[in-house]
Amino acid sequence: MASRIPDEILNEILSPALKVPEEAFSAPSTGFQSPFYRDESSSAFLLVSKSWLRVATPLLYNVVIIRSKAQAQALAIVFRANPDLGRFVRKLRVEGGYASSMHKILQTSKNITDLFITLDMPRSDNTCGLCRGLPLIDPARVIIHCSPTYYTRRGGGKLVDVLTECIQKWKNLSVAQVSHHDEDDSGPLDDISRALKNAKSLDTLVISDEPHYELFQEWEIPEYISIIATNPSLRHIRLRAQPRGDVTRSDFYKELQRNVRLEALFNLPAPITASATKPFIYPAKLAADRALEDLIWSRVLYYVLCERDQSDYLLYDSDSADDDCGPLASLLVSKKIARLGIPHLYESPRLETAREMKRLTARLKHQPSLGSLVRHLSIKKYYGDQDLKSLVSHTPSLVSLRTDLSITWKVFNDLCKTTGSSLRDVQVSIAKPTAPVSPGIFSLLPQIHRLAWDCKTVFSTGPTSISVGTFDALADLSVEAFDPSFLTVLSRMELPSLRSVTFGDKSTGGDVFLKKHGKKLVQLTVSVLQIMDSGTPIFRHCPSLASLGISCDAKNIPSADTLKLSESHACLAKIVFKSPSYYDLTPTEESELMLMFSDVDRTRFPALREIQHPSCIWPTTERETAKSWWASWAESLLDQDIRLVDEKGVGWRRRLQFTKKN
Secondary structure, eight states: OGGGSOHHHHHHHHHHHHOOOHHHHTOOOBTTBOTTTTOOOOGGGGGSOHHHHHHHHHHHHHEEEEOSHHHHHHHHHHHHHOGGGGGGOOEEEEOSOOTTHHHHHHHHOTTOOEEEEEOOOOTTOOOHHHHHHGGGOOOSEEEEEOOTTHHHHOOOHHHHHHHHHHHHHOSSOOEEEEEEOOGGGOTTHHHHHHHHHTOTTOOEEEEEEBTTBOGGGOSSOOHHHHHHTTOTTOOEEEESSOOSSOGGGSHHHHHHHTOHHHHHHHTOOOOOOGGGSOOOOOOHHHHHOHHHHHHHHHHHHHHHHTSOOTTOTTTTOGGGTTOSSSGGGGGGSOHHHHHHHHHHHHHSOEEOSHHHHHHHHHHHHHOGGGGGGOOEEEEOOOSOHHHHHHHHTTOTTOOEEEEEEEEOHHHHHHHHHHHTTTOOEEEEEEOOOSSOBOGGGGGGOTTOOEEEEEEOOOBOOOTTSSOTTTTTTOOEEEEEEEOHHHHHHHHTSOOTTOOEEEEOTTOOOOHHHHHHHGGGOSEEEEEHHHHTOTTSOHHHHOTTOOEEEEEOOSSSOOOTTTTOOSOOOSSOOEEEEEOOTTOOOOHHHHHHHHHHHHTOOTTTOTTOOEEEOTTOOOOOSHHHHHHOHHHHHHHHHHTTTOEEEOTTSOBOOOOOOOOOOO
16 A cells, blocks of 8 residues: 555655654753653654655655764664765764764765754763764754853863864854853853854854853853854844743843844844733624633633642632732632632632631631532641531532541541532541441442542441442542551452552551452552562452552562562563652662562563663663663563663663674
């Protein structure tokens, strides 16, 4: 089928897939991270068919990004074998030195029009190939990246000398882009500015702001701009990104106005005046359709009121009604806006302070109809049980309640009686009562879908203490602190909807519970103590398990024997290690992980495809990759067709390997 498509149409199909965005090509590296450090290679398109190979080859080589010695070496070998491929290269981005390979690449790529070159490279980088190759090309645009850390990483000294010579000799050079940073950290910018001053065909200078160094925040005109501006052929100076805010009020703007030459080059915007603003005309079609108008404004107000910053702690404070800068002020625009916005305002209150909680409770007491609008309630702080009890008593339609603070068993009991029939999501921490309690309270939560339990309450576990049909809708159970009697009670239930269970990092036991409900589970998170407990055969109890989480902390860490269990598992596809994201591995833990990853046995886990660890940080440069344990472990796991991924689910992909010449 592909062979029947004309090349012209196939070119239109493949062009978007192989295109490198101009914004990314010209972007400076931020914090030593290239904008391409996570990009996947698009060369696979060439393997589809011969016609795709024929059409896609020029598109693939049109923009070339070189980020490692192995890539440079491979490209040099390709160009040496087939020099005609070099003529397809129009844009070249080089993010290092890459030794003699760069000479062969530049020698073959005579049609380069856009060149990105970085001077921010380690001392060990060999720039001999670049130095020999730059005089062989004549680009129309050159992008020179040099961060403020140039002096600490200075590895491109000779390259600067060659580059400044080439800039003055290149006949086609019409656009130059340089990185702006503090005058005290100008690095090679002084030499480059003097070279650009003598570039005979230079028409446009583009200035790229580095992080924390914005041009329009300067007090005076940087010297390098004054030097380059003396070039008689220069006609434009522009910024790569638009400055933030009203630049006409900055000191830099005022300095430019004093210099006729620079003012003309920058083409400065006129100060914003009231007369310059265009009046807004309300769409007649929208005004004629009341239903559509309400729908659109309701959606706008959703983002204003529901997606607001959690720091709006005075949102439910009656004293803030006259505040003209908070989200509440939007409701004062008109009666229509108030009518459409109030349901969003009260749908999901996030209460950060005790004062805010009291204010909301008072508002619901004064206007009971507002209480039925409250669906999701998140509470961070309150002073007494009576506050929570009073608030919940005015929310008959409450679906979700989440709080990290401890409440008494009496308050929990009253909560279940008041709103238990509508609750579907509950996350609470409950203080342990002095005496055992009846588990019959759970029958007051017939619609509960997700339960996060943190309570060491002792339950009476008689044969008639709880109905087997309780918690029929429960699908997601999370257990932090608990008494064994809680799991015993759950073992008496059928729990037909249960699919996911999560235990805390200090949990123990659970054999009876997993024996009863393990067959239904597809996701299970256990502690290191539980998975190492021979009395709790997790894999035997959970034959359908697809994802296994292992919770760990500083005291309970996975060892090399964590996955060396007697049971095998045919369905397990993913293992997730869980620990605080800020937690740094100790040398001992690194050694244990290395042994664990090297001993993973695919014969016992034939479906295993992914292992996730929150401490995993992928390297972003060639030098970091050479030192990274995570990259090394990922490579060894890929040999077994298992991906190692970080906290965000981003996996490692194999890189080209640099081959040293004999």
